[in-house]
Amino acid sequence: MDPIAALNQSLDQTSAIVSAVTPEQLGDQTPCSEFDVRALLNHLTGAITALTTGITTGQTDLSLFTQDLIGDDPTAAFNTAAAAAKAAATPAVLNEAVAMPFGTVPGAVALSVATLEALQHGWDLARATGQTAAMDAALAETGIEMAKQFPEELVRQPGVWGPANECSASAPAYDQLAAFLGRQP
Secondary structure (H helix, E strand, O other): OOHHHHHHHHHHHHHHHHHHOOHOOOOOOOOOOOEHHHHHHHHHHHHHHHHHHHHHHOOOOOHHHOOOOOOOOOHHHHHHHHHHHHHHHOOHHHHHHEEOOOOEEEEEEEEHHHHHHHHHHHHHHHOOOOOOOOOOOOHHHHHHHHHHHHHHHEEEEHHHHHOOOOOOOOOHHHHHHHHHOOOOO
């Protein structure tokens, strides 16, 4: 799957999960141990916004991750960020240098990072809020292939991905992706 299609599909899928989160669930813990639901929604919105600003301005504002980006309407905030990212992710971007919070990378890599953020944190939100969201298995398999392209020494560190966990090859693709990225499915 091409990086733009994967990003767009992951954002749409995650939007459906975000829209089903209720205000009562915002304080619930997530599989992403450092975040409750509200903090995870804020982080995810920040990550998607960082992609857009990296593409459109050539810079990344790290203060995004210290701001309240979701206010009283996490769904609207996420959907606004997702729409902006989709509009910015054009074929021309794939080979351009894009500023991301961890450094400047080719556009295709930046889109892969944002796709993985949406896929993994969508899974985290679905788990935390008890959703049985319709999550496309082929998209998760694309995510696994994207994740395997990143050098272990860069991503297996605090704040990025944890050590890969064991997961049965017969487990659902999203559980396999979660395990690869350090979650306990």
